[in-house]
Amino acid sequence: xxxxxxxxxxxxxxxxxxxxxxxxxxxxxxxxxxxxxxxxxxxxxxxxxxxxxxxxxxxxxxxxxxxxxxxxxxxxxxxxxxxxxxxxxxxxxxxxxxxxxxxxxxxxxxxxxxxxxxxxxxxxxxxxxxxxxxxxxxxxxxxxxxxxxxxxxxxxxxxxxxxxxxxxxxxxxxxxxxxxxxxxxxxxxxxxxxxxxxxxxxxxxxxxxxxxxxxxxxxxxxxxxxxxxxxxxxxxxxxxxxxxxxxxxxxxxxxxxxxxxxxxxxxxxxxxxxxxxxxxxxxxxxxxxxxxxxxxxxxxxxxxxxxxxxxxxxxxxxxxxxxxxxxxxxxxxxxxxxxxxxxxxxxxxxxxxxxxxxxxxxxxxxxxxxxxxxxxxxxxxxxxxxxxxxxxxxxxxxxxxxxxxxxxxxxxxxxxxxxxxxxxxxxxxxxxxxxxxxxxxxxxxxxxx
Amino acid sequence: xxxxxxxxxxxxxxxxxxxxxxxxxxxxxxxxxxxxxxxxxxxxxxxxxxxxxxxxxxxxxxxxxxxxxxxxxxxxxxxxxxxxxxxxxxxxxxxxxxxxxxxxxxxxxxxxxxxxxxxxxxxxxxxxxxxxxxxxxxxxxxxxxxxxxxxxxxxxxxxxxxxxxxxxxxxxxxxxxxxxxxxxxxxxxxxxxxxxxxxxxxxxxxxxxxxxxxxxxxxxxxxxxxxxxxxxxxxxxxxxxxxxxxxxxxxxxxxxxxxxxxxxxxxxxxxxxxxxxxxxxxxxxxxxxxxxxxxxxxxxxxxxxxxxxxxxxxxxxxxxxxxxxxxxxxxxxxxxxxxxxxxxxxxxxxxxxxxxxxxxxxxxxxxxxxxxxxxxxxxxxxxxxxxxxxxxxxxxxxxxxxxxxxxxxxxxxxxxxxxxxxxxxxxxxxxxxxxxxxxxxxxxxxxxx
Numbered sequence: 053x054x055x056x057x058x059x060x061x062x063x064x065x066x067x068x069x070x071x072x073x074x075x076x077x078x079x080x081x082x083x084x085x086x087x088x089x090x091x092x093x094x095x096x097x098x099x100x101x102x103x104x105x106x107x108x109x110x111x112x113x114x115x116x117x118x119x120x121x122x123x124x125x126x127x128x129x130x131x132x133x134x135x136x137x138x139x140x141x142x143x144x145x146x147x148x149x150x151x152x153x154x155x156x157x158x159x160x161x162x163x164x165x166x167x168x169x170x171x172x173x174x175x176x177x178x179x180x181x182x183x184x185x186x187x188x189x190x191x192x193x194x195x196x197x198x199x200x201x202x203x204x205x206x207x208x209x210x211x212x213x214x215x216x217x218x219x220x221x222x223x224x225x226x227x228x229x230x231x232x233x234x235x236x237x238x239x240x241x242x243x244x245x246x247x248x249x250x251x252x253x254x255x256x257x258x259x260x261x262x263x264x265x266x267x268x269x270x271x272x273x274x275x276x277x278x279x280x281x282x283x284x285x286x287x288x289x290x291x292x293x294x295x296x297x298x299x300x301x302x303x304x305x306x307x308x309x310x311x312x313x314x315x316x317x318x319x320x321x322x323x324x325x326x327x328x329x330x331x332x333x334x335x336x337x338x339x340x341x342x343x344x345x346x347x348x349x350x351x352x353x354x355x356x357x358x359x360x361x362x363x364x365x366x367x368x369x370x371x372x373x374x375x376x377x378x379x380x381x382x383x384x385x386x387x388x389x390x391x392x393x394x395x396x397x398x399x400x401x402x403x404x405x406x407x408x409x410x411x412x413x414x415x416x417x418x419x420x421x422x423x424x425x426x427x428x429x430x431x432x433x434x435x436x437x438x439x440x441x442x443x444x445x446x447x448x449x450x451x452x453x454x455x456x457x458x459x460x461x462x463x464x465x466x467x468x469x470x471x472x473x474x475x476x477x478x479x480x481x482x483x484x485x486x487x488x489x490x491x492x493x494x495x496x497x498x499x500x501x
Numbered sequence: 502x503x504x505x506x507x508x509x510x511x512x513x514x515x516x517x518x519x520x521x522x523x524x525x526x527x528x529x530x531x532x533x534x535x536x537x538x539x540x541x542x543x544x545x546x547x548x549x550x551x552x553x554x555x556x557x558x559x560x561x562x563x564x565x566x567x568x569x570x571x572x573x574x575x576x577x578x579x580x581x582x583x584x585x586x587x588x589x590x591x592x593x594x595x596x597x598x599x600x601x602x603x604x605x606x607x608x609x610x611x612x613x614x615x616x617x618x619x620x621x622x623x624x625x626x627x628x629x630x631x632x633x634x635x636x637x638x639x640x641x642x643x644x645x646x647x648x649x650x651x652x653x654x655x656x657x658x659x660x661x662x663x664x665x666x667x668x669x670x671x672x673x674x675x676x677x678x679x680x681x682x683x684x685x686x687x688x689x690x691x692x693x694x695x696x697x698x699x700x701x702x703x704x705x706x707x708x709x710x711x712x713x714x715x716x717x718x719x720x721x722x723x724x725x726x727x728x729x730x731x732x733x734x735x736x737x738x739x740x741x742x743x744x745x746x747x748x749x750x751x752x753x754x755x756x757x758x759x760x761x762x763x764x765x766x767x768x769x770x771x772x773x774x775x776x777x778x779x780x781x782x783x784x785x786x787x788x789x790x791x792x793x794x795x796x797x798x799x800x801x802x803x804x805x806x807x808x809x810x811x812x813x814x815x816x817x818x819x820x821x822x823x824x825x826x827x828x829x830x831x832x833x834x835x836x837x838x839x840x841x842x843x844x845x846x847x848x849x850x851x852x853x854x855x856x857x858x859x860x861x862x863x864x865x866x867x868x869x870x871x872x873x874x875x876x877x878x879x880x881x882x883x884x885x886x887x888x889x890x891x892x893x894x895x896x897x898x899x900x901x902x903x904x905x906x907x908x909x910x911x912x913x914x915x916x917x918x919x920x921x922x923x924x925x926x927x928x929x930x931x932x933x934x935x936x937x938x939x940x941x942x943x944x945x946x947x948x949x950x
Contacts, residue, residue, distance in 0.1 A: 069747070071667070086747045087715075088911055106715025106746070107667065131911035161882060163911045188709045188907040197713060204670040208660070218520070218556065221653040223739045223922075225941050226675070226722050227688075227699075229948035239676075240691045241699065244728065248948055250676075250690065257941065260637045260950070264646060266536075266555025272721060273675050279693065290672045297555070298518070298535045433610060454950030458637040462537055462580035462612045473672075492674050492706065499678035499697055501709070501903030 069135075072103065072110040075150055078140045085110055085152065086160070088192070089123070089132045091172035101155070102172065103136055108326075109194070111151040112136050113143075119155055126162045130172050131189070133161035169193065180485060187492055188501050198327035199489055202320060203290075203477055205327075207271050209319035210292045210471070213312050219267040219294065224257035226250055226273065230451035237277045250275035253470060258295035259402070259431060260458040262466045267296040271473075281496050283485045286474065288494040295468030302404075302414040302430045305467040306344065306390055309418060309426060312471075313388070314338040320480075331481040336387035336420070343380055344390035347412065350376055366398045370423070377422020392416045401441045404430035404467070414467075420479050428469025435459040518584075521552065521559040524599055527589045534559055534601065535609070537641070538572070538581045540621035550604070551621065552585055557775075558643070560600040561585050562592075568604055575611045579621050580638070582610035618642065629934060636941055637950050647776035648938055651769060652739075652926055654776075656720050658768035659741045659920070662761050668716040668743065673706035675699055675722065679900035686726045699724035702919060707744035708851070708880060709907040711915045716745040720922075730945050732934045735923065737943040744917030751853075751863040751879045754916040755793065755839055758867060758875060761920075762837070763787040769929075780930040785836035785869070792829055793839035796861065799825055815847045819872070826871020841865045850890040853879035853916070863916075869928050877918025884908040 069084040087105030099114040114120055123132065138152030169178045169190040176183065176193050183190045190196060211221065227248045231238040239250040254270050261268040274291045294312070299305060320328060321335055328335060345353065351363045354375055362372055368391065380389035393412040396405055404414040415429025432438055438459050442449060449456070477489035487493040492501050518533040536554030548563040563569055572581065587601030618627045618639040625632065625642050632639045639645060660670065676697045680687040688699040703719050710717040723740040743761070748754060769777060770784055777784060794802065800812045803824055811821055817840065829838035842861040845854055853863040864878025881887055887908050891898060898905070926938035936942040941950050 086913070106669075106713075133911045133913045160913055161911050163909070165909075167910045168906075186906065188712070188903055189910050191710075191713045200671070200713070201669060203672070207670060207672075208664070211657070211660075215657070220555075220650060221656060222649070222940060223652070223656075223722065225737055225943055227724070227737050227943050227948065239697075242689045243948065244726070244945055246948070248688075261640075261940070263537075263637070264555075264640045264649070273672065275676070277693070288674055288676050454637055457617075457635065457950075460612070460614075461616045461638050462582045462610050464535070464582045464609055491671060491710070494674055494676050496693055499676065499692065499695070501906075 072105045072108040075110055075140050075152070076148075079142055079150070080140065082137060082139050083152075085112075085136045085138070087134065088171075089128065089130055089134050089163075091130065092120075092123075101136070101157075103134065104171075104192075104194075109147070111143075111146045111148075112138055112155045112157075113151050113153050114155055114157075115153070119157055122157050122159045126159060127164050128159050128162040129164055129166060130170075131167050131192075132159060132163040134159055180487070184487060184493065184498065185501075191491060195330050196488075198330035199477060199481060199483070200491060201327045202324055202331060202333070202480070203473060203489070205320050205324045206316050206473060206476060207290075207292070209316040210271065210312060211269065212319070213315035214267070214269045214294055217267065217308070217311075219269045219296070220261075220265040222254075222258065222261050222265075222268045222270050223272065224251070224254040224261075224270060226275070239275050239277045252276055253291060254293050255400075255402070255470075256455045258293055258468060259463075259466065260455065262295050262297040263458045263461075263463055266298065266464075267294075269294045279496060283487075284475070284478070286486055286490065286493050286495055289475075289490065290473040292471040292473055293468065294470075295466060297464040297466040299430060299465050299467050301465075302392065302416055302428070302467055305428050305430065305469060306342070306392075306416055306418075309428060309469050310338065310342050313418075313426075316476075333481045335480070338388060339384070339386050342388045342390055342418070343384040343386050344392055344416070345376070347391055347393045347395065350391050353379060366395045368417075373419055373424060374422040377419050380419070387421050389419045390416050391419060399429070401445045401447065402431045402438070404432050404465075418469075420476075423475075423479060425475055425479060426469050426471045428467065430465065430467035433459065433463045433465050521554045521557040524559055524589050524601070525597075528591055528599070529589065531586060531588050532601075534561075534585045534587070536583065537620075538577065538579055538583050538612075540579065541569075541572075550585070550606075552583065553620075553641075553643075558596070560592075560595045560597075561587055561604045561606075562600050562602050563604055563606075564602070568606055571606050571608045575608060576613050577608050577611040578613055578615060579619075580616050580641075581608060581612045583608055629936070633936060633942060633947065634950075640940060644779050645937075647779035648926060648930060648932070649940060650776045651773055651780060651782070651929070652922060652938070654769050654773045655765050655922060655925060656739075656741070658765040659720065659761060660718065661768070662764035663716070663718045663743055666716065666757070666760075668718045668745070669710075669714040671703075671707065671710050671714075671717045671719050672721065673700070673703040673710075673719060675724070688724050688726045701725055702740060703742050704849075704851070704919075705904045707742055707917060708912075708915065709904065711744050711746040712907045712910075712912055715747065715913075716743075718743045728945060732936075733924070733927070735935055735939065735942045735944055738924075738939065739922040741920040741922055742917065743919075744915060746913040746915040748879060748914050748916050750914075751841065751865055751877070751916055754877050754879065754918060755791070755841075755865055755867075758877060758918050759787065759791050762867075762875075765925075782930045784929070787837060788833070788835050791837045791839055791867075792833040792835050793841055793865070794825070796840055796842045796844065799840050802828060815844045817866075822868055822873060823871040826868050829868070836870050838868045839865050840868060848878070850894045850896065851880045851887070853881050853914075867918075869925075872924075872928060874924055874928060875918050875920045877916065879914065879916040882908065882912045882914050 087103045090102040090104035093100045101112040135158040138155040143151045168186040231249045241248040270293045380386045396413045399413045406412045417424045418426040474489040478486045518535045536552045539551040539553035542549045550561040584607040587604040592600045616638045617635040680698045690697040719742045829835045845862045848862045855861045866873045867875040923938040927935045
């Protein structure tokens with residue numbers, strides 16, 4: 053009535069087949085590849101077929117026209133799914149120095165019309181709306197894949213460095229009862245007849261979880277209902293969040309952040325060299341000590357270097373950030389710059405003030421090539437301080453009751469930061485639009501694919 | 502105007518301090534611990550203070566009453582945040598065989614009222630609603646922490662085994678344009694004046710991404726607007742999703758799933774022994790070959806063993822599953838059982854039929870101790886098959902246009918599965934309610950904390 057799954061029946065062609073990135077280990081042997089018909093160039097008597105699989109591409113040399121019959125008989129065009137059995141041969145002129153010869157080709161899934169975006173060309177020629185409208189196919193292009201592989205690598209490196217530092221991964225709820233962090237810019241959800249909201253960040257939960265595990269991180273979606281249509285805004289993105297207790301002040305947080313950024317970049321440099329090259333990434337060096345400048349000094353610097361008086365402004369403009377980035381490069385040879393001590397008026401209520409200058413905060417932004425990449429800082433940790441801060445902000449206590457309970461029952465000095473994954477990829481790869489750094493972006497007008 | 506962050510200024514007490522789990526490496530030396538006042542027992546001339554940090558607890562012996570003055574002067578009660586400097590001494594009678602003596606105690610954050618849930622007792626006495634209402638504090642209890650640490654371990658193991666098998670991690674959008682998978686049970690979101698929905702699963706996106714990377718996985722939140730108030734339902738949960746191409750049929754998927762489950766359990770057994778013990782987990786063995794039984798045979802078996810005729814029913818009831826679980830245990834000594842070939846009528850439109858018996862599907866459920874833990878199967882991969890399936894289901898094509906585009910331009914035979922993280926933890930730890938396996942559960946009535 054029942055049988056066991058035998059080990060052999062579970063071994064399929066997919067498991068016996070060789071990946072395109074591994075054919076170098078099989079020179080002189082016949083192997084099986086499976087993948088997509090990436091390109092086919094027919095040059096008189098000989099054809100060059102490029103097979104793409106989930107990892108890379110391989111060149112197949114077809115000297116016997118009849119070998120192509122399984123494809124031609126059904127009019128199989130680019131992106132058809134195929135299997136190729138062939139002999140691996142070292143060929144200095146081939147891409148990667150290897151190719152398959154004497155192929156036996158099988159058609160697995162035929163495609164008979166050209167795709168909306170050409171995948172087999174070195175460069176993607178399509179315009180942005182086409183790329184986004186047809187992302188389910190366009191994302192197959194090696195240059196697009198490279199970006200998404202880097203995203204995976206960055207997430208893995210983030211978890212790795214924090215795991216080693218004793219951080220515990222959490223998954224906090226995305227459906228929340230109130231638009232607590234700020235009244236605006238949240239998406240409302242019909243939750244069994246009540247109104248719920250989509251979390252703008254895991255901020256409150258990661259702080260609460262410092263009370264549980266001291267050190268926590270989360271990698272997950274956050275939702276911002278900001279009605280901005282710019283190259284730098286999307287409405288759902290991936291946030292790399294960390295929060296930890298028993299810090300001295302925001303400088304403890306900045307020191308950890310330096311380690312995290314350095315580890316991510318190192319992992320990408322070592323494990324994703326091909327992707328970085330395809331994506332056109334210019335890798336920065338992370339200085340052993342990232343330079344930092346206080347907000348007030350930064351404004352003074354802009355005044356002295358550029359004659360532009362932004363002193364007294366409560367925040368830095370994108371142009372201010374670019375100027376500071378140039379200064380960090382010129383003065384310190386650094387792609388990175390910490391700006392510390394942003395005015396309290398511009399920071400959320402849970403921000404810890406600078407004890408010496410209470411109008412300024414123990415918070416920071418990390419600028420990467422003149423653009424804000426990370427925001428972080430020290431948070432309030434005393435219950436009484438929260439009651440004061442909420443009163444000053446004019447917020448009611450009730451929506452914050454559960455959050456406040458954590459502080460009522462003992463919280464250590466703590467802080468953390470949030471890295472926007474897409475922003476990081478955009479800066480790293482020089483992508484002209486942040487929408488190109490996420491699989492299926494969500495913006496003011498786009499909910500599909 | 503700017504300074505460098507010196508390495509030494511970044512080294513705080515938090516970094517110099519020793520974790521409770523590491524004091525064994527410091528016997529005979531004075532060290533600094535930081536954490537929470539977990540418990541304080543005063544026995545005449547001597548007091549025993551238990552300090553809890555993010556990783557464990559340590560016993561501190563206070564022989565000089567005056568050492569407690571920093572606490573008593575401010576009436577500091579349980580959950581106060583403290584620092585203890587003391588000498589590590591081997592003490593066979595102490596928990597873990599080690600304790601701190603001659604302590605110097607510092608009060609970091611005082612707590613002056615008892616928490617709503619007692620954290621310092623071995624067992625949590627609070628009732629479920631109290632535990633959930635006060636989760637921000639209750640989750641600090643070692644028995645609660647153990648469950649969440651296991652969750653983190655399971656996620657890490659899932660990513661590890663799939664990463665080694667060449668899978669790429671993805672993050673798919675949670676805001677989607679249509680309630681595609683099924684019309685019901687989705688949450689509606691006000692998306693800049695339009696209606697969007699929260700994704701019930703990453704199903705469509707992970708399939709599409711098989712076209713990009715062949716093998717993908719995702720760990721993320723999914724949202725189910727099911728109005729069920731049972732011990733097994735929550736409305737937001739964490740799904741461990743995998744999908745991959747070039748499979749033979751659903752048996753290829755089942756073989757991978759066996760590896761994944763075995764790896765998760767092995768990692769937990771080796772890396773989380775203390776948590777498994779605290780959480781009361783009964784660890785199953787994963788057979789080298791998990792027994793499997795066809796849906797029709799399973800119904801026949803129930804008829805023959807129990808005299809209950811469920812033959813012809815389109816699905817298995819929870820009671821049927823329990824009976825099959827008992828049979829798998831009795832007949833095969835296995836906590837796990839695959840039921841294969843569920844009728845097509847009960848499976849989603851993208852399910853691949855059994856070519857030999859088209860009324861049955863190439864899908865499966867994995868039962869763990871008589872409860873469904875995982876659902877998976879082979880999916881349709883030909884464009885024409887999708888058009889047929891949607892027509893048969895009576896669905897319009899338009900909402901599926903982007904999804905279908907992936908199949909129009911070449912998809913291999915593929916399949917995958919989804920493991921419910923909370924369901925796995927519930928079965929593993931024998932938790933009486935799934936709400937106890939997630940940090941801050943969401944159900945029909947609960948949106949906070």
